[in-house]
Ligand SMILES: Nc1ncnc2c1ncn2[C@@H]1O[C@H](COP(=O)(O)OP(=O)(O)OP(=O)(O)O)[C@@H](O)[C@H]1O
Ligand SMILES: Nc1ncnc2c1ncn2[C@@H]1O[C@H](COP(=O)(O)OP(=O)(O)OP(=O)(O)O)[C@@H](O)[C@H]1O
């Protein structure tokens with residue numbers, strides 16, 4: 051992480067969500083946490099709704115959310131207090147750079163002022179992140195897509211649940227104050243209005259915050275399906291050499307044909323009416339794998355395999371022999387180990403950042419990425435919410451397609467082997 | 479440029495500046511053009527003020543800008559028409575991806591609607607970019623810093639000129655309508671409010687526009703001084719080999735000491751009260767050069783030299799012999815030529831994008847960058863507004879410090895040789 055972070059802007063940032071129910075606060079908050087976690091920040095989400103369900107039970111009807119129901123209001127305030135306490139305790143625990151996301155409606159200026167004071171007293175700076183949505187079609191679709199599955203409505207008739215949830219929204223609307231008016235004009239905040247149609251960025255400075263803004267500007271209402279594959283077996287794979295720019299083996303070509311068939315028989319039918327994009331690296335083995343699909347594909351240098359520098363073209367056995375110290379170091383810390391004149395996994399994460407933003411930005415159309423083990427691990431780590439430390443050891447075997455299928459808050463991961471037993475090369 | 483550009487968003491974007499006089503429209507417009515040009519877009523700026531000066535003479539007093547002065551208003555409209563015609567003709571001329579910047583106050587909705595219609599009829603999509611500034615201190619300082627030097631006031635007493643310019647602003651204020659109200663709500667526009675304190679992004683989608691937004695979010699009122707140096711002579715330089723990770727020669731060490739002296743005797747005194755940042759690449763020769771300065775420095779992998787791939791460690795003579803075709807290709811098209819398994823200058827530009835944004839974002843504190851020939855060329859090309867084609871041939875000799883000193887609209891470039899005749903290695 052650049053030096054800039056050490057500066058005045060603070061090493062502890064609380065992102066305070068704001069918005070009426072069903073405005074995508076949890077969706078956005080989780081995405082910010084996922085992205086910043088992938089970028090190497092320690093992140094944690096504190097969802098006040100989960101505290102409510104734990105402390106007062108799920109299945110509360112809409113009048114629990116009425117501002118005039120004093121007893122319930124006290125209960126809800128108590129949930130916020132406990133959640134905030136937990137967040138501030140988490141911020142104290144270690145010295146790393148941290149982003150906490152405080153996920154609740156936080157719908158009144160008074161509540162926000164209280165949160166800000168509490169955070170600042172604890173040495174945590176705040177960034178408010180409001181989602182405003184006036185498009186009824188979006189709200190209605192959000193309610194049906196996510197709220198019916200919420201534990202709050204586990205045993206309710208769906209139509210009943212929708213009616214109750216609409217009433218819950220109405221209760222919040224009675225006291226809702228949008229961010230940035232009156233005494234809030236100098237706050238550091240971001241407003242997302244109608245799912246990306248309009249964005250307001252107010253008093254947002256510093257490196258960490260500017261990363262969050264860039265991410266949010268690329269975030270869309272829905273994520274697209276992504277199909278992740280390594281190239282078919284290459285000549286270097288077959289002799290267990292790393293790096294290089296070798297061609298496919300006959301087995302690799304067989305995989306390329308199976309992948310082409312998979313595109314026709316699975317990917318296209320799964321995404322009716324959408325046009326598939328195919329992305330490869332600039333290396334021969336991925337382009338050769340893509341050729342059999344018979345569509346135009348986009349070469350990205352950013353998708354090239356982790357650069358092994360001086361070790362390029364060697365086997366792991368040779369590395370162990372000739373560079374025993376490097377071999378041990380890499381084993382100990384695969385994330386930060388940088389090949390001499392080459393890259394580390396951390397370097398790779400930074401290099402893949404534009405790819406991840408483009409995947410977020412691109413809207414609905416599905417993408418098939420044909421890349422390399424290290425690259426696939428880093429992309430998978432992002433979508434599957436794996437930590438940086440786990441990333442270099444994720445399983446991404448040859449001759450499999452990893453499907454990343456979006457769901458309401460993230461995505462499901464499915465691994466599909468094509469032509470099993472085509473080969474088994476060890477992962478490193 | 480990524481495929482995404484080919485999509486519906488259009489390959490011709492007109493950025494229409496909006497704002498009262500002295501709001502930084504020309505500053506911002508020129509920066510956008512410079513940045514997008516560096517990124518590889520064909521860009522051109524059309525400043526209506528220049529048309530006015532050419533067609534009706536400079537030195538017009540404030541009442542020329544009064545909305546009730548019908549004759550002058552007709553003259554000013556005529557300038558806008560001619561400038562717009564020129565811009566639309568420029569858009570037609572070639573098939574590349576183009577960004578035109580239309581720099582004028584464009585202060586009424588009627589004027590903007592007219593521009594939009596004209597552009598769209600010509601197949602050009604529009605993005606409005608308004609600078610709003612309510613901070614009188616900024617406006618006053620802008621007037622004094624830039625308007626007094628304008629040809630409009632070439633022969634005027636400064637205090638007189640300031641008074642006249644304030645009156646000119648007042649004339650525009652009479653008819654000024656901010657972007658985005660009434661029928662303009664669905665426009666694609668960006669509003670920069672009080673120099674970065676608040677930014678509104680409305681209906682801005684697509685790859686090209688999102689690059690412009692990211693850039694603007696990093697743009698500051700003032701640019702910082704930048705000192706650019708290559709490392710001291712390395713062992714590979716001495717034998718004319720490219721790439722590698724060699725150490726400094728005795729001459730290189732001598733330069734490192736001279737550079738350290740230059741920091742103490744020139745850079746520090748030139749920037750009183752500021753703390754200097756020193757950035758290097760991750761390669762030995764830049765870090766060794768920085769060590770003599772005796773300050774902490776920041777290593778950036780993005781500052782590493784252009785990767786020569788398979789040619790790494792060779793001399794140009796050897797390349798010419800062993801890879802005559804590559805040698806010729808590179809000579810013919812140094813910008814796009816990519817070393818086998820290495821990089822092209824175009825790759826380098828993309829890699830250096832985060833560095834350039836960080837240089838823009840960082841505020842006032844000066845930076846000394848110790849890097850490599852290719853890297854320095856790319857950074858210099860950005861600040862000195864050189865085209866992508868010129869970039870790979872810019873002169874950046876060893877043992878010189880290139881000063882980039884900000885002025886009102888860009889920066890001055892000054893080359894300072896340290897310890898002349900320390901060595902002369904040929905550039906490639
Ligand atoms: N910017 C946005 N505006 C509106 N809806 C969005 C936005 N981004 C994502 N969504 C949608 O919001 C839905 C998820 O709603 P979510 O549960 O996150 O709302 P919430 O604001 O957390 O509601 P609650 O207050 O009940 O917790 C998803 O279906 C997602 O597509
Ligand atoms: N966002 C901004 N808001 C206000 N001033 C700015 C902004 N960005 C840069 N500036 C300052 O504006 C000054 C340059 O003013 P500039 O000539 O660009 O104004 P202008 O709007 O083009 O005026 P005119 O209408 O007379 O052409 C520079 O000193 C620069 O520091």
Ligand SMILES: [Mg+2]
Pocket residue numbers: 075076077099153
């Ligand atoms: Mg929620």
Ligand SMILES: [Mg+2]
Pocket residue numbers: 503504505527581
């Ligand atoms: Mg101007």
